[in-house]
Structure formats: C-alpha cells, structure tokens
Amino acid sequence: MSLAVTLSRAQEGIAAPQVVVEVHLSGGLPCTNIVGLPEAAVREARDRVRVAIQCTAFEYPSRRVTVNLAPAELPKDGGRFDLPIALGILAASGQVPRDKLDDCEFLGELALTGALRGVSGVLPALLRARARGRRVVVPRENAAEAALVPDVDVRVADTLGDVCGWLRGAHELSMPVGIPSDGGAHAGPNLHDVRGQLQARRALEITAVGGHHLLLMGPPGTGKTMLAERLPGILPPLSESEALETCAILSVAGQATDLAQWRRRPFRSPHHTASAVALVGGGSYPRPGEISLAHNGVLFLDELPEFSRHVLEALREPMESGHILISRAARQSTFPAQFQLVAAMNPCPCGHAGDPRCQCTPDQIQRYRSRISGPLLDRIDLCVEVPPVPLADLGRPAGAHDEDSATVRARVLKARRQALMRAGRPNAEISKQELERDCALGPAERRWFESALERLGLSARAYHRVLRVARTIADIDGGAALLEREHLAEALQYRRL
Ligand SMILES: [Zn+2]
Structure with missing residues (x-):
C-alpha cells in the first residue's frame, strides 16, 4: 500500500x-x-x-x-x-x-x-x-x-x-519578482482639471472626509463623471492590509492582472445595463461583483435611474453592513463591500430641466425620479446639483478656486484625523450610540434641527445620516465638539432632492 x-x-x-x-x-x-x-x-x-x-x-x-x-x-x-x-x-x-x-x-x-x-x-x-x-x-x-x-x-x-x-533537488524554483508600485501616489485624474463647480467640489470633499455616499445631479456634459473619477485621488492612501484585502478580491474574481496600481483606491463604474449578479456578485461558485471590487474605494453609478430597480435594491443591504452574503443552493459566501457610492443622474428624462429646451412634463419628471426608491435615496447622504459650466469658464486656465487634488487631499486628511481620534473610524461608519456622544446639540440647535427635519419630511434614518454629515462638516471647519446651526443647515441642504 x-x-x-x-x-x-x-x-x-x-x-x-x-x-x-x-x-x-x-x-x-x-x-x-x-x-x-x-x-x-x-x-x-x-x-x-x-x-x-x-x-x-x-x-x-x-x-x-x-x-x-x-x-x-x-x-x-x-x-x-x-x-x-x-x-x-x-x-x-x-x-x-x-x-x-x-x-x-x-x-x-x-x-x-x-x-x-x-x-x-x-x-x-x-x-x-x-x-x-x-x-x-x-x-x-x-x-x-x-x-x-x-x-x-x-x-x-x-x-x-x-x-x-x-x-528532487535538481534545481531551485525562482521567487516572484515584484512589480514597482507607485505607492498609492495618486497619479490618477486631478481636480484642477475641473473648472468652477464650487458646490460640487465642496460636497466631494465632505464625502471624502466622512466616507459618505454622494449623488450628483445635472444635465449631460457638466462634468459629473469627471468629479466622481477624482474622488479616489483625494481619499487617504490605502494601508498595506487594506490594499491586500482589495487585491484579494481582484484575485478571487480572476482580475489580478494589472497590479501596478494595487496601492490605489479602486474606482469601479459598471454600466447601467449591469445585472444584479455583475453588480453584487453571485454564480454557482460565488464570485465577487462590482460592489466588492470597489471595496475600500469608489463605486460610480452613472445614469442612476437607468439601472433596473431590482439591481439598485440589492445595494441597500451592503450599503448598511459593508459586506454582501451570497447564497447559492446550500452554499454561502461573504465578500467585503465597504464602498463609497457616487451616483449621477440627469434632472429629467431629456436632461435639460429648467432650460427652455426641456419638453418633459412634470409627470414624466416625477416618474423618472421615482425610479430610485426612497430607501435607497435615504442612504445617499449628499445630493448636489452640477449645473452647466458658464461659457467663460470653459477653456480658461486653472484659477485660485480650481484647487488641485493634493491641496484638497491635505485638508481631507486633517479633517479625517479628527474623526479617527474620536471614534476610530470615518463619520459615515459611527454607530447611533456614538452619534449621541459625538454629535451633541445644544437645546436651541436641537429644537431648530427637529423642526427643519419635520418641514423637509425626512425619515428617522435620514435624521442620523444628516447628523453624520454635519459632524463631518464641523470636522472640516475645525472640529468643534458641539455641532452648530451652520453645520446642520449645510448638511440639510444636501438632502433637498
Ligand atoms: Zn427634460
């Protein structure tokens, strides 16, 4: 034997x-x-x-x-x-x-x-x-x-x-030779290519500091995609263990081929025809989907209302939990999916709402926007308009307001440090108990905030999310312990969709 x-x-x-x-x-x-x-x-x-x-x-x-x-x-x-x-x-x-x-x-x-x-x-x-x-x-x-x-x-x-x-000891086997990495230095697209769009830039910075989800709304050709692509470049660098985890997902998906940029945060932008399996993962031997490939990075969904409702609904659970459980027959696999969602959409089916060119009826606009369910919208912390760029701004050289990614990233790192010192993680991830402690309001602010929420008809889930965004805004503005009315007002302004 x-x-x-x-x-x-x-x-x-x-x-x-x-x-x-x-x-x-x-x-x-x-x-x-x-x-x-x-x-x-x-x-x-x-x-x-x-x-x-x-x-x-x-x-x-x-x-x-x-x-x-x-x-x-x-x-x-x-x-x-x-x-x-x-x-x-x-x-x-x-x-x-x-x-x-x-x-x-x-x-x-x-x-x-x-x-x-x-x-x-x-x-x-x-x-x-x-x-x-x-x-x-x-x-x-x-x-x-x-x-x-x-x-x-x-x-x-x-x-x-x-x-x-x-x-048999006849010869040695070689060791793999590492490919040079750019160390996560963001050679990716730079924010100084973006002209104007101050409000959208501000929202992008808040998103980066707090790890929030963002929706950009505006007509075609105003630079929504450009802005989204520049989010990874203003986020803090990946630690080695985060980078290895993100790479492990690529490896499992059989996509670990071009690894020169393995220290860079992923940016994934699946097309709106993507299936639920492509987006969240699945298959008889479960494979990770786009949300897991975007782990520790950015998932960009352009033309959000064009995605099937069923596909979008599948995002809700991982947006809360940071991972996705895939069950196939008797088999279950869990993949991490801690991504930041950036979505983009037109304001109406033709894309030119508010402009004489737009022929869409209020009913059509309503139907278009309602393709995105309330529960998904609730989970998107910031919504900002990206209006057409004035003609005078197109083609002019970068000015003082057109900051580059390195400048913005330095501010992001500084503000994020406040959150990390307080709770050990970005504001978007802090629990409700931590919210009570870290997002304290004075009595006058609390009254004002509660009546503003009521006026806007926001849900209980939105309440906590607005507080987290306000906390991030306060961190950018110096890290005051108590949230002030201006922080709350700015955070509320991003929920007016
Ligand atoms: Zn229209």
Missing part, C-alpha cells in the same frame, strides 16, 4: 480554507477515482492529470488510484487542485521524494502538456499559508500577485516537470 499527502487551498468568498489531497495506490484493475469533487470536475481533473503526467515523461501508475480531497463538504472547483493531485500520485508511486511535501502548499491547473496555468484566488491562499508558516508553489502566471505578499516563501514554476525537479 502506498499513500501520499499534499496540501492545497480552496476558495470560499475571500477565504482560502485548507484542502488535504490524499492519494492512495492499491492493487486491482487500473482505474482512478477522485472523491470530494463534483462529478464533472472529477472527470476533467482525472484526464488532465493523467495526460500531463505522461507528457512530463513520468509513468502513470497502472494500479488502482484513489484521490481524496478533504474536507469533503468544502466546495471545490476544478483546476486549482491539478498540481497537488499530480504530485500526490507521483509521490505515492515513488517517482518524486516526499520530504518537501509536508510544509509546502501547491496551487495550479495543468495543461495536457504539463504546463502550469494560473488560477484565481492565489493572493488569499498565500495570506493563509503565511499564517501557517508554509511555503507555496504557484504557476508563473500568478507571479505578480504572489509578489505582493511579504514574508512568505513562494516559488513560481512553469511546468509540472519544474516542480518535480525542485522536489
């Missing part, structure tokens, strides 16, 4: 649970059984592994081969276990030594030639292997993301033959 064990990792949300691959050879009619994988994947893995072993000039054992992937209840999708299965078969049949297999994990799909193909989710697997103090062998296609994880012994290989040569 011969038995060999190799180690690998599955993919479940952005976790990477351990999978133990046991290979057993015994007498009897030659056949191969793989247990612990869905049927179709078993057939495919069995055939790929057999041919790859033969093409690498090894012998496929003509005995009864049983491969067990444990634990059995863990969902496992096909290709990533090809390499550990092949190595287990070769070790069990005495064709490669076993001594390095104990403290090493393997990931990789095999081509029939024995070449290794990249797999998704390498980055989360490396983070977990590092925690266990193990080395990892991955396909060269995954070298870029492998290079991002510090303090782990990771090797890259091109073929099954390379890995076997290394196990």
